[in-house]
Amino acid sequence: MQNSYKRVDAHLSSLGYCSRSEAKKFLKIFRVCVNGVRVFDTNKKVYHNDVTINEKVLDPESLIILMNKPSGAICSHDDKGSLIYSILPDRWQRRNPKISTIGRLDGDTTGAILLTDDGVLNHRLTSPKSDVSKLYKVTLFNPIRGDEEEIFASGTLLLSGEKKPLLPAKMKIISETVVHLEISEGRYHQVKRMFGAVGNKVVALHRVGFGKYNVEGIELGEYKILDSQ
Incomplete structure (x- = not known):
């Protein structure tokens, strides 16, 4: 400590x-x-x-925060609009070094996101070698066709414009238009592009968990301080 x-x-x-x-x-x-x-x-x-x-x-010297991000909150220090940091207490927004998100979620994506002022931790968890799992609840425009689970698990799916196939991902069917998807990468708009590659469209995306943390019991727009890693 x-x-x-x-x-x-x-x-x-x-x-x-x-x-x-x-x-x-x-x-x-x-x-x-x-x-x-x-x-x-x-x-x-x-x-x-x-x-x-x-x-x-005093507040902890180093903060690690788990937030259930609401829709519309932007994971940036510089963009205009409703920034995710505005949800935090004013004094936390004045900390030096700054609090930053560990990775990002799109503005319309809700759910689990970590924030910290620990640069070493941030780098470690966002590194391509980190292998941190992310669990998403995905709501689709069209009913699933039946072969998505096998395609995502194969480790051969190649997204448009990329040269390296995705790592295997696990999909669990909740209903014909709702699935859980677990991935260990964080490529640009990855979940949306995965379903686009199999002819579907994501209409709502909620990250249930990031690594060992999940947002069960945390309301949208709420957060809690985690113990140091």
């Missing part, structure tokens, strides 16, 4: 509570204590785990 030792103004700034220039005023307004003793000196060096604000412990 991380427990940084740094100046209180720098630490509060990195966690998004205030900027370094605002720290002196912040210490006057809020009861910031180190081991129960209130501090006013912005130069004082502190350990993360020793600090409280108004008797509450």
Whole structure:
């Protein structure tokens, strides 16, 4: 578990509570204590785990968040529109380093997405070598024709414009127009393109799980903090 030792103004700034220039005023307004003793000196060096604000412990030094992404939320820092980060508390949006999504979901796709300010973790889980499984609930425009499960599991399906076939994927039929699909890659619009390749169209896409995490019990637009990896 991380427990940084740094100046209180720098630490509060990195966690998004205030900027370094605002720290002196912040210490006057809020009861910031180190081991129960209130501090006013912005130069004082502190350990993360020793600090409280108004008797509450600080947010984790490194955040890992599981969100049930709502439709319309955009996984970007730069695009216009309703950004996924606006769902988070304001101070989390001011953290340094920034919180970023681990991979992306299309704007109209809902479900499980992880966000973190841990760059090493983000890189590890988005690497093509990570082999992290993603489970989707797929709603289709047309009824399934019957051979999709075999085609997806074959490891030979080649998407349009690509030279390397997809890795084997597992499909489970829920109804004639609803299936669960488990993949271990994250190619561009992969699920939609897979069903397009077999003559169908995805009309709704919900990611049920990412790796060992799923969004059961988390409402759309809600999230929870996960333990460090």
